[in-house]
Amino acid sequence: MIVIGGGLVGSAIAYGLQRKGVQTLMLDEGDIAFRAARGNFGLIWVQSKGIHFPPYARWTWQSAQMWAELDAELRDVTSAKLDYLRPGGVEICLNPEDLNDLAAELKTLHTHAPHVKYDMLDRHELAKLLPGLGQNIAGGSYSTADGHVNPLALLRALHQGFIAKGGQIISGETVAEINHHADSFAITTQAARHSAARLVIAAGLGTQKLAAMVDLHVPVRPVRGQNLITERLQPFLRYPTGIIRQTAEGTVQIGASSEEVGMDESTSPTILASLAADAVRVFPHLQHARIVRSWGALRTMTPDGYPIYMQSITCPGASAAVCHSGVTLAAAHVLTLAPAIADGTLPQDTAAMTSERFADV
Amino acid sequence: MFRLPRADTKTVRFAFDDQIITAQTGDSIAAALLAAGHRSFRDTPISGAARGPLCLMGVCFDCLVTVNGAPNQQACMILVRDGMQVRRQIGAAGVVS
Numbered sequence: 151m152i153v154i155g156g157g158l159v160g161s162a163i164a165y166g167l168q169r170k171g172v173q174t175l176m177l178d179e180g181d182i183a184f185r186a187a188r189g190n191f192g193l194i195w196v197q198s199k200g201i202h203f204p205p206y207a208r209w210t211w212q213s214a215q216m217w218a219e220l221d222a223e224l225r226d227v228t229s230a231k232l233d234y235l236r237p238g239g240v241e242i243c244l245n246p247e248d249l250n251d252l253a254a255e256l257k258t259l260h261t262h263a264p265h266v267k268y269d270m271l272d273r274h275e276l277a278k279l280l281p282g283l284g285q286n287i288a289g290g291s292y293s294t295a296d297g298h299v300n301p302l303a304l305l306r307a308l309h310q311g312f313i314a315k316g317g318q319i320i321s322g323e324t325v326a327e328i329n330h331h332a333d334s335f336a337i338t339t340q341a342a343r344h345s346a347a348r349l350v351i352a353a354g355l356g357t358q359k360l361a362a363m364v365d366l367h368v369p370v371r372p373v374r375g376q377n378l379i380t381e382r383l384q385p386f387l388r389y390p391t392g393i394i395r396q397t398a399e400g401t402v403q404i405g406a407s408s409e410e411v412g413m414d415e416s417t418s419p420t421i422l423a424s425l426a427a428d429a430v431r432v433f434p435h436l437q438h439a440r441i442v443r444s445w446g447a448l449r450t451m452t453p454d455g456y457p458i459y460m461q462s463i464t465c466p467g468a469s470a471a472v473c474h475s476g477v478t479l480a481a482a483h484v485l486t487l488a489p490a491i492a493d494g495t496l497p498q499d500t501a502a503m504t505s506e507r508f509a510d511v
Numbered sequence: 512m513f514r515l516p517r518a519d520t521k522t523v524r525f526a527f528d529d530q531i532i533t534a535q536t537g538d539s540i541a542a543a544l545l546a547a548g549h550r551s552f553r554d555t556p557i558s559g560a561a562r563g564p565l566c567l568m569g570v571c572f573d574c575l576v577t578v579n580g581a582p583n584q585q586a587c588m589i590l591v592r593d594g595m596q597v598r599r600q601i602g603a604a605g606v607v608s
Contacts, residue, residue, distance in 0.1 A: 282606065381583045382556045382603040400556050400603040435606050440583065 151492075152177060152337060152346040154325050154360060158187045158301070158476030159483060160352035161308035166488020167350075168317040175344060176312060177337070180322040184355050184415060187305045187476060189375050189447020191405050192397070193390055194234075194478045196266055196295035197241060201255050204262040205502040206456045210475070211263060212499065213482035214295055220481040221299070227314050230307035232299050233398035239296025240279060240391045242287065242432055249288040256291055268293040282386060284434045290391075298390035300397065301477050308480070320344075325353070328363040330465040335364075348467040350491060354450040355413070357472045361460075364468035367505045368458050372448035373474075374411050376421045378404040378429070380439040387433075394429055402439060404429045408449075415446045449474045453508055459487065459500040469496065525595035534591045541567060541574045541586035544597075552576050552586055553600035575600045 153164040156178025164176040196214045200207030214236075221234040243249040253270050260266070269275075269292050276290050277283040309319065323339035328349070330336075335349045351360045354370075361368040382400035393406040407421045422444050430437045450472050452458055457473030469491060473479055482499075490497045520535045527544060534543035541564045544552065551561040553575050564574035567587045574586040579596050582604035586597075 384603045384605050386606045439604070 151175070151348045151350065152335065152344060153350045153352060154337070155350075155352035155354060155356070156180075156309070156319065156321065157183070157185050157352070157354050158190070158305055158308070158480060159354070159471055159473060160350075161305065161312060162476070162480045162483035163350055163352055163471060163488050163491065164317055165308045165312040165315065166484040167492055168312050168315040169484075170489050170492040172492045174312070174317045175346065176317060176319045177323055177325060177339065177344070178319055178321045179324050179353070179356070184372070184413065184448045186354055186447060186450055186474065187301055189377055189405075189415075189445070189449070190301035190477055191375075191377075191403060192298045192301040192395065192477060193239065193392070194236065194297040194299060195239060195392070195475070196478070197239065197256065197259070197268055197291060197293035198392070199475070199478070200263075200456070201259045203454070203456050203502075205499070207259060207263045207266075209457070209482055209499050209503070210478055211266060211295065212486065213479045214297065216481035216485050217297065217299075220484055224304075224307040224311055228307045228310040230303055230310065232303045232307060234297065234299040236297030237389055238292055238294040239298070240276070240290050240292050240389045242276070242280075242290040242391050242393060244287060244428065244431060246288045249290070252291055266293060266295045268295075279389060280387065280391075280433075282433050282435055284431050286431055292389070296390060298395055299477060304477060304480060308484075325356075325360060328360060328468075330364060330468065333467070335465075335468065348494075349469070351468070351470040352472065354472065355448060357450070357470055361470040364462045364465040364470075366460050366462050366468070366470050367508075368460065368470050368472055369453055369505060369508060370450050370458075370472055371410070371453075372413055373451040374407070374409045374415060374446050374448055375405055376407045376409075376417050376425065376446045377444065378422060378425055378441050379443045380404070380436070381442050383439060386435075391432075393425075394432060401442070402429075402436065413448065415448050417444050417446045452505075457500070457503050458505050459496055460504045461496060467494075523591050523593045523595075525591050525593070525597060527597045528599060536591075538591050539567075539587050540576060540578070540584075540589050540591050540595075540597055543591045544586065551599070554602055556603040559602070 151174045167174045199210040272289045327338040337344045380402040387396040462468040565571040577598040578584040
């Protein structure tokens with residue numbers, strides 16, 4: 151089996167295949183890739199996922215439920231320290247209208263996902279969870295379903311675990327061409343030619359072009375997010391939130407911007423200033439914190455934001471997987487998706503997540 | 512500790528924790544502390560290990576100290592001034608509330 155893509159999605163699938171005994175070669179474009187994992191916020195997030203698409207809400211919930219198992223396994227296989235915690239998560243609403251919208255959305259989610267427990271909180275109640283919360287905040291929601299993890303440590307652990315289980319990684323090769331003939335795939339990179347009986351394309355923003363070579367329609371586009379990170383501070387924030395989280399080392403990660411700017415992962419002062427202003431509005435004491443780094447990264451986004459998992463009909467043995475929730479879904483990818491791919495199928499849980507839902511696009 | 516002879520410079524006095532240190536105008540905090548025999552400027556946030564200056568050119572962030580109440584200041588990049596209050600940086604910066 152060959153997996154094209156060494157990011158969070160590709161390496162989770164590759165690790166999951168290898169641990170099932172499928173000898174796997176992972177082709178990783180390397181550090182020049184537009185790796186979404188670099189900009190990942192590290193959230194294992196359930197409360198906002200699939201509100202209008204129950205299969206995605208269910209898939210997300212299953213993954214979050216299996217995350218402790220993945221964490222334990224990766225720690226065991228690699229001695230990695232992922233800083234995985236599931237204390238529950240907070241969505242913070244700066245403005246009253248956002249709070250009303252959030253309440254309506256979570257109510258909708260509750261109709262098909264009653265197991266996702268949540269509470270709507272006004273500013274006073276929210277401040278009990280978030281000491282130091284600013285005065286000018288409308289409120290938010292708290293759900294026990296959410297957690298967080300160090301996304302870079304996760305990526306590294308998946309690669310290490312894959313190697314520990316006997317997988318092979320080739321880095322620094324960009325796939326140019328895929329040819330299917332006589333039940334086998336020939337994959338040509340700028341440096342070599344590889345062949346395998348089966349193939350998974352999980353190459354993030356590169357997936358659309360590569361999937362077309364095996365007659366799969368996988369529409370994706372880049373959506374840029376920008377990040378700020380502060381100097382290390384003493385622990386003050388117990389819960390991950392949608393816009394601010396404190397890492398195990400004490401740095402405060404500030405993010406959540408969303409821009410359609412093509413293949414451009416630079417930063418812009420306007421966005422960074424607005425992220426910082428929101429952070430200071432949420433926690434006024436952060437005005438004293440120094441920012442040590444800022445950067446941009448590109449999310450892999452499908453037309454509706456939900457994942458795509460498909461198998462090629464004309465090129466049997468080829469499948470593709472993309473999503474923008476590589477951290478949240480890592481457990482589902484390792485423990486559910488990869489075993490199904492090893493068996494030559496896809497999980498029943500992802501049956502609704504093909505690109506056929508974009509038939510009219 | 513050796514130091515360059517600079518007869519024309521004036522001396523300044525600053526505090527490092529509870530010690531008063533005399534330095535030369537134009538010294539960085541790091542240079543002045545090293546000249547006074549200090550090697551340990553801070554304790555790291557995670558393991559609490561002692562750290563001191565490594566690069567002395569603003570890159571390594573190992574010489575962090577608290578200067579006049581502001582945490583995580585690079586001692587190698589700030590010149591000493593008369594009356595400055597410098598403290599060892601112990602762990603991560605506190606949250607001001």
